[in-house]
Amino acid sequence: MKAIILAAGYGVRMKPLSDRCPKPLLPILGQPIIDYTIRQLKSLGISKIGVNACHQAKKIENFLGDGSQWGVEIIFSREQEIQGTGGGMRGFYSFLQGEDYFLVYNGDVFARIDLSGLVAAHRQMNPLVTLALCDYPPKNNVTCSPEGVITDFSERLKKFIYPNNRVLTFTGISVVNFEVLNYIPPDIPSNIIDIYLQIIERYPGSIRGYLVSENNWMDIGTPQAYLEVHKKILLDRQPFFFDLIPEGSIYQGRETRIEPGATLTGFVSLGNYCVVERGAVLKNCVVWDHTEVKSDTYLENGVIDGNCFFSLSRGTGTDSCFRS
Incomplete structure (x- = not known):
């Protein structure tokens, strides 16, 4: 077939x-x-x-x-x-x-x-x-x-x-x-x-x-559904695929670094080759590959790609929210 x-x-x-x-x-x-x-x-x-x-x-x-x-x-x-x-x-x-x-x-x-x-x-x-x-x-x-x-x-x-x-x-x-x-x-x-x-x-x-x-x-037809599926896996522990259940509510991709002093709460999915600097705060976020989240950045309920943040708290929007 x-x-x-x-x-x-x-x-x-x-x-x-x-x-x-x-x-x-x-x-x-x-x-x-x-x-x-x-x-x-x-x-x-x-x-x-x-x-x-x-x-x-x-x-x-x-x-x-x-x-x-x-x-x-x-x-x-x-x-x-x-x-x-x-x-x-x-x-x-x-x-x-x-x-x-x-x-x-x-x-x-x-x-x-x-x-x-x-x-x-x-x-x-x-x-x-x-x-x-x-x-x-x-x-x-x-x-x-x-x-x-x-x-x-x-x-x-x-x-x-x-x-x-x-x-x-x-x-x-x-x-x-x-x-x-x-x-x-x-x-x-x-x-x-x-x-x-x-x-x-x-x-x-x-x-x-x-x-x-x-x-x-x-x-996965809307940005809200895209964020929701990460919540279902990371917080609700819903077994879409058995190899998709990390031990906690934070997923960390290949060669991704979380510096001491960074704060990740709720559910967070970090793609491959990312850096979350000391002092950064992420809550309920999806971070795409090759993204650096700079220190003193606070982001919640959205998707991060490069230096753009797509907020899903109040509809969908694009904000340049941290230094590239």
Whole structure:
């Protein structure tokens, strides 16, 4: 089985962080989101992965290379203009030919779910699509029957009403039959949910859901969610990945130095090759690689990159807050 990672989005909701770093490369405890995704796919036995890219595509390509650092082969689909989730999948038509089905993973999803169970459910029920779903009330908008049949998205169809329907959240992870690509128009942007709605109307029962725990899933779509996932790991001890639970609430990357007299409270994630000088105070912060936090600096509830601080206490903003 092959997999594709949809990594081409502009990251509009993630601004201003996504102006500096594409969402799939946002570091969580020193490693980009897409690194965790690839390692999950590799653990499932997947060795060939397609990745589409548009916004800051070169950065993504430079980080991933040919995939050999993970022991996989990575094929890129470079989009000159955003093709959407549907067009992005269709762009891998040649790469996926010969596969009965493939796994799709959104590039801004941070999760540890039962991928083998998802694939097994798809094999057993043999629908066109199996979506991994979780119960996350703030984003619940996928209507699913008690038998696991998906009947609607965001109440757009308002048909196929079953007693005891549940409304759940699509995690951004799915198993898709190759023939679904034939429903996606080539060379034009499209949204895969629009395609799925057409399939539901034409072939009721052909798209199913597979329920996973919401405890180990997070959509890293906004700066607030990006900061929150660090809190969940470092303070709440939520085991997204078992190798992601440091002993305390402070994560310290490779060759990073915290000088005596620096104060770190709440949760703090320090990237690689950082320095926190004596007298600096950090609380509930994420510090990106190669950053020096100077003495007598007080920063709280935000992301630090170079000499810029993105405060998440009162919306998102950018302040030059310490000497570079």
